[in-house]
Amino acid sequence: MTTIVIDHDVQDEKLKEIELLLNDVAIRDVNWNGVHFEIERGDFTCIPDDESADAVKLLNKIQEIISGY
Numbered sequence: 001m002t003t004i005v006i007d008h009d010v011q012d013e014k015l016k017e018i019e020l021l022l023n024d025v026a027i028r029d030v031n032w033n034g035v036h037f038e039i040e041r042g043d044f045t046c047i048p049d050d051e052s053a054d055a056v057k058l059l060n061k062i063q064e065i066i067s068g069y
Helices: 012-028 053-067
Strands: 002-007 037-042
Touching: 002 012, 002 053, 012 037, 012 053
Parallel strands: 002 037
Antiparallel strands: none
């Protein structure tokens, strides 16, 4: 299980987009294959306890959704 913390200020609509992204990543990305993502709300958006390059790439995709790209 991998925990993803999403800022309290992120809109629910964006959170749903992030959930869709994470479901797709768990199915299609060889580095995250079969991983269960747990989304929590927090003070800021991060992937705690994982500083791998794959986590950074995933966090960048999440930030793009939040920013509207």
